[in-house]
Amino acid sequence: MSTINNGVNVQALLDAREVLKGAPEAAQFTWRASSTWQNGVHSTVTIQKFFGLGQEQAHKTETVFSADHPEVFAAEDNGVTPIEYLLVGLASCLTAGVASVAQNRGIQLRSVESTVEGNHDIRGILGVDSDVRNGYNDVKVTFNIDADASKEEIEALVAQSQKRSAVYDALTNPTNVTVEVA
Amino acid sequence: MSTINNGVNVQALLDAREVLKGAPEAAQFTWRASSTWQNGVHSTVTIQKFFGLGQEQAHKTETVFSADHPEVFAAEDNGVTPIEYLLVGLASCLTAGVASVAQNRGIQLRSVESTVEGNHDIRGILGVDSDVRNGYNDVKVTFNIDADASKEEIEALVAQSQKRSAVYDALTNPTNVTVEVA
Numbered sequence: 001m002s003t004i005n006n007g008v009n010v011q012a013l014l015d016a017r018e019v020l021k022g023a024p025e026a027a028q029f030t031w032r033a034s035s036t037w038q039n040g041v042h043s044t045v046t047i048q049k050f051f052g053l054g055q056e057q058a059h060k061t062e063t064v065f066s067a068d069h070p071e072v073f074a075a076e077d078n079g080v081t082p083i084e085y086l087l088v089g090l091a092s093c094l095t096a097g098v099a100s101v102a103q104n105r106g107i108q109l110r111s112v113e114s115t116v117e118g119n120h121d122i123r124g125i126l127g128v129d130s131d132v133r134n135g136y137n138d139v140k141v142t143f144n145i146d147a148d149a150s151k152e153e154i155e156a157l158v159a160q161s162q163k164r165s166a167v168y169d170a171l172t173n174p175t176n177v178t179v180e181v182a
Numbered sequence: 183m184s185t186i187n188n189g190v191n192v193q194a195l196l197d198a199r200e201v202l203k204g205a206p207e208a209a210q211f212t213w214r215a216s217s218t219w220q221n222g223v224h225s226t227v228t229i230q231k232f233f234g235l236g237q238e239q240a241h242k243t244e245t246v247f248s249a250d251h252p253e254v255f256a257a258e259d260n261g262v263t264p265i266e267y268l269l270v271g272l273a274s275c276l277t278a279g280v281a282s283v284a285q286n287r288g289i290q291l292r293s294v295e296s297t298v299e300g301n302h303d304i305r306g307i308l309g310v311d312s313d314v315r316n317g318y319n320d321v322k323v324t325f326n327i328d329a330d331a332s333k334e335e336i337e338a339l340v341a342q343s344q345k346r347s348a349v350y351d352a353l354t355n356p357t358n359v360t361v362e363v364a
Binding site for chain 2: 006007008009012013016017020021024027028029030031032033034035036037039040041042043045047050052053057059060063065067068069070071072073074075077079080081082083084085086087088089090091092093094095096098099100109111112113114115116117118119120121122123124125126127128129133134135136137138139140141142143144145151154155158159162164165166167168169170171172173174175176177178179180181182
């Protein structure tokens with residue numbers, strides 16, 4: 001086990017699990033983003049501060065994301081589309097999970113690649129057919145993993161990552177979203 | 183109407199709606215992302231190509247996103263967390279909708295700002311309590327909009343944006359996500 005290093009501090013996570021068992025209030029995080037409309041369907045979204053472990057926290061740096069629609073939607077393509085950001089979250093969440101579970105199971109990873117495809121019938125958002133949903137019809141993630149492990153062990157890594165993934169849960173199960181005007 | 187300009191080509195969208203009524207196959211889009219594990223829970227996700235209108239398409243440029251966990255999770259904070267990317271998508275999708283609906287209704291926007299907060303009990307992902315879900319408990323979006331319109335008209339803009347939002351739908355309703363190992 002000692003020679004396995006995927007760069008994940010599993011001990012810190014296991015310690016956090018023990019601490020949070022007795023301190024559920026410290027486990028309440030609030031993640032935040034603030035958005036500014038630029039022009040057309042182009043906006044920028046800034047992320048830095050969040051709340052957790054009972055106090056205000058911050059990422060080391062502020063990150064600004066740009067979202068727009070592509071030119072085939074008669075827009076200026078100043079960034080990826082909003083719905084593509086969901087794929088970024090999904091791929092990175094499952095990948096982080098694979099690395100963490102592999103570390104915990106003593107499996108050395110050499111490479112983890114994935115592709116994500118989201119099928120989207122845009123008749124929903126355009127209001128062509130009210131029976132077509134606005135979001136993705138379905139999403140498929142395909143992993144290519146090179147590791148010191150059997151195919152079965154690699155499949156088990158991915159299955160466990162999925163079981164603990166925040167973003168997989170957020171996409172496959174409903175969440176209450178309230179939208180207000182200040 | 184002619185003096186209103188929010189930068190959205192509403193006529194192109196209305197034309198697309200008419201064309202896609204008779205060509206549902208052209209409305210089938212596939213959005214794609216590819217992810218590469220870096221180290222620990224740090225990964226990069228690349229977006230450029232997609233499929234739609236019956237053929238391969240591409241954004242003008244390739245965009246690479248970085249995702250990681252913050253230092254309070256014993257990670258290196260090389261990017262925002264995967265679950266924060268969902269907030270980027272939600273804020274930008276609703277903002278694009280506000281701009282589009284305002285253009286269609288002849289309402290001149292001056293500024294559209296929003297804040298998004300996602301409450302997340304991290305006992306789920308850490309496996310502290312199996313009754314706690316992995317994803318967000320709930321998400322709240324608050325808009326601040328300056329426009330040539332009454333409070334009621336602005337609230338109606340936001341409501342209509344929500345009704346047509348791809349990301350709002352993807353978060354509030356379940357989507358089938360399949361995860362495979364190649």
